[in-house]
Amino acid sequence: MPKKKNTNIVWLKRDLRLTDHLPLHHAIQEQENFLILYIYEPSLMRDVHYDERHWRFIEQSLADIQEELQVYDKKLTVAHGEVAGVFKLLLDKYCIKNIFSHEETGLKITYSRDNQLNLLFKKYNITWNEYPSNAVIRGLTNRKNWEKHWNNVMRDPIERINLLKAKIINHDFCTKNLPTFPIKKSYQKGGFKSAHIELKSFFIDRGSEYSKNISKPEKSRYSCSRLSPYISYGNISIREIYKVLLNSWDKPGWRRSIKAFSSRLHWHCHFIQKFESEITIENEPVNSGYKNFPYLIIDKSHSNFQLWAQGKTGYPLVDASMRALQSTGYLNFRMRAMLVSFACHYYLIHWKLVAEYLATLFLDFEPGIHYPQIQMQAGVTGINTIRIYNPMKQALEHDVDALFIKKWVEELRGYDPGYILNLPSKNYDLFSQPESHYPQPLYNFQERIKKTKDLLWQWKKSNKVKKNNLKILSKHVKV
Numbered sequence: 399m400p401k402k403k404n405t406n407i408v409w410l411k412r413d414l415r416l417t418d419h420l421p422l423h424h425a426i427q428e429q430e431n432f433l434i435l436y437i438y439e440p441s442l443m444r445d446v447h448y449d450e451r452h453w454r455f456i457e458q459s460l461a462d463i464q465e466e467l468q469v470y471d472k473k474l475t476v477a478h479g480e481v482a483g484v485f486k487l488l489l490d491k492y493c494i495k496n497i498f499s500h501e502e503t504g505l506k507i508t509y510s511r512d513n514q515l516n517l518l519f520k521k522y523n524i525t526w527n528e529y530p531s532n533a534v535i536r537g538l539t540n541r542k543n544w545e546k547h548w549n550n551v552m553r554d555p556i557e558r559i560n561l562l563k564a565k566i567i568n569h570d571f572c573t574k575n576l577p578t579f580p581i582k583k584s585y586q587k588g589g590f591k592s593a594h595i596e597l598k599s600f601f602i603d604r605g606s607e608y609s610k611n612i613s614k615p616e617k618s619r620y621s622c623s624r625l626s627p628y629i630s631y632g633n634i635s636i637r638e639i640y641k642v643l644l645n646s647w648d649k650p651g652w653r654r655s656i657k658a659f660s661s662r663l664h665w666h667c668h669f670i671q672k673f674e675s676e677i678t679i680e681n682e683p684v685n686s687g688y689k690n691f692p693y694l695i696i697d698k699s700h701s702n703f704q705l706w707a708q709g710k711t712g713y714p715l716v717d718a719s720m721r722a723l724q725s726t727g728y729l730n731f732r733m734r735a736m737l738v739s740f741a742c743h744y745y746l747i748h749w750k751l752v753a754e755y756l757a758t759l760f761l762d763f764e765p766g767i768h769y770p771q772i773q774m775q776a777g778v779t780g781i782n783t784i785r786i787y788n789p790m791k792q793a794l795e796h797d798v799d800a801l802f803i804k805k806w807v808e809e810l811r812g813y814d815p816g817y818i819l820n821l822p823s824k825n826y827d828l829f830s831q832p833e834s835h836y837p838q839p840l841y842n843f844q845e846r847i848k849k850t851k852d853l854l855w856q857w858k859k860s861n862k863v864k865k866n867n868l869k870i871l872s873k874h875v876k877v
């Protein structure tokens with residue numbers, strides 16, 4: 399039997415780019431042959447958090463990488479199968495010495511997969527070299543110097559990736575087995591090329607009114623950076639974005655927007671750091687005192703869950719937000735928070751159901767931001783202010799002409815903004831008009847919310863919640 403060739407592997411996961419990529423940089427420095435590998439994992443593709451929209455975005459991201467590598471006459475290796483099985487197939491052909499990858503702050507499913515892989519790699523004497531993603535630190539127990547660390551990481555120079563020197567080889571897995579996804583233009587297109595186009599247009603002009611429009615459901619779609627899916631799938635690093643931000647710091651008239659944007663880039667790593675240090679947040683409230691909070695709905699088949707999930711609550715801004723999200727995969731921060739609040743506070747749907755369903759809709763689904771945010775908005779952390787969003791007030795303040803509502807709730811298109819913004823009206827007069835098929839709300843908002851508010855405060859003040867607050871603060875917040 400011929401001797402197997404020594405080979406290293408750069409394993410891509412949520413870092414689908416060829417720039418600011420330490421695993422790739424180090425693989426090139428080794429001067430050994432290596433594969434750049436992406437694996438479509440069937441168990442992850444079936445996971446409740448994922449939807450076809452995510453895999454399409456990944457497919458597009460891989461196409462960009464493939465195209466770039468072709469310029470250097472090199473190829474990306476793409477496989478479809480469970481990770482351990484794919485590595486075993488590669489071990490039949492190669493003597494694998496090193497795996498290079500970014501650390502992944504993922505769901506329990508990927509955490510367990512990594513534990514299993516660690517055993518496999520040990521058995522075959524393979525060294526797994528993992529590098530931090532953005533400014534997230536593995537194994538951190540407190541936040542004392544974390545801000546300083548973040549600033550240092552963002553100011554570090556970016557290692558140049560020299561693909562000319564890269565000894566990339568290709569393993570041809572049967573391409574017939576690779577999944578493909580039909581193009582849908584209503585979603586942002588994946589890949590580092592689109593990421594850099596968004597980045598450029600944001601700093602050239604879109605971002606000038608960033609802070610003014612950030613809470614507006616319609617205008618935010620233009621004025622916000624729209625970089626979130628590119629960051630979540632690693633088409634671009636936070637450091638690459640931050641460097642452009644620093645170059646734009648003195649742009650006349652932009653200071654407020656640039657400062658606000660800079661905070662969001664901090665928050666990105668801050669939230670993922672929380673999840674990295676407390677992976678149980680995926681299934682348990684960060685404050686265990688809320689474990690038995692009396693939610694009314696713990697099953698997705700419940701008719702009230704369906705009303706919320708289908709955008710048929712009878713509250714125009716809630717329904718417009720849900721329908722926009724279903725069609726485009728995007729919603730600004732405030733409307734996301736309102737959707738969570740409405741589900742958890744008006745219908746008393748368990749936050750876990752809300753988290754899973756919204757994950758499938760957010761094109762930018764990032765477990766480390768998503769789970770801590772959902773729990774914060776649901777009001778089950780004990781340390782954050784309880785915020786209950788009133789959709790009528792939100793519409794009056796942030797969709798003053800009802801443009802966003804009319805765009806997404808076709809049943810209301812023929813009505814005046816003044817009328818729509820007063821829905822649901824007390825006497826339900828809209829519904830006496832036969833041509834309107836817009837649903838009636840199930841409950842009176844104020845009555846329903848009053849009950850939830852009392853309940854949330856009662857729990858927040860309880861000893862079982864308060865006793866965990868200090869522990870949470872010292873672990874996740876700079877004290």
Ligand SMILES: Cc1cc2nc3c(=O)[nH]c(=O)nc-3n(C[C@H](O)[C@H](O)[C@H](O)COP(=O)(O)OP(=O)(O)OC[C@H]3O[C@@H](n4cnc5c(N)ncnc54)[C@H](O)[C@@H]3O)c2cc1C
Binds near residue numbers: 662730734
């Ligand atoms: C319930 C809920 C769930 C969320 N789930 C996700 C998620 O799965 N993935 C995700 O990327 N964002 C999530 N967010 C945060 C935020 O809503 C989105 O990052 C933002 O709306 C994306 O739009 P943008 O790229 O135009 O953001 P911009 O306002 O332009 O911000 C730039 C980047 O900063 C980061 N960022 C912005 N706001 C926040 C925030 N509040 N917390 C942490 N990071 C932030 C994102 O990476 C974003 O791309 C969630 C918010 C809520 C309330």
